Amino acid sequence: MPIVLTYKGYRIYFYSNEGEPLEHIHVHVRKADKKAKIWLNPISVANNYGFSTKEMKELLNYIARCEPYIIGVWNEFFKTGSSH
Numbered sequence: 001m002p003i004v005l006t007y008k009g010y011r012i013y014f015y016s017n018e019g020e021p022l023e024h025i026h027v028h029v030r031k032a033d034k035k036a037k038i039w040l041n042p043i044s045v046a047n048n049y050g051f052s053t054k055e056m057k058e059l060l061n062y063i064a065r066c067e068p069y070i071i072g073v074w075n076e077f078f079k080t081g082s083s084h
Helices: 053-078
Strands: 003-007 010-013 026-032 033-039 042-047
Touching: 003 053, 010 053, 026 053, 033 053, 042 053
Parallel strands: none
Antiparallel strands: 003 010, 010 026, 026 033, 033 042
16 A cells, blocks of 8 residues: 555555556545545545545645646556556
8 A cells, every 4th residue: 555645644545456457546545534535637536434524625635736746656656657
């Protein structure tokens, strides 16, 4: 489970096995017992288990600012060379 970023106690990561065929680029976010899955390109919430609306808004804004970096890490890890 490669951790891509940490932010205010949130772990932003993806799994080393993201499906076959590979799912569209996304990250998982976890803090304590709360978790979410967020699609990139375009950014949207796939699921949310426990994060408040305020937390999700902050997370989505942060992920949007970091999107090019996250895509780069995803492409490097999965050797895709695209935004999938």
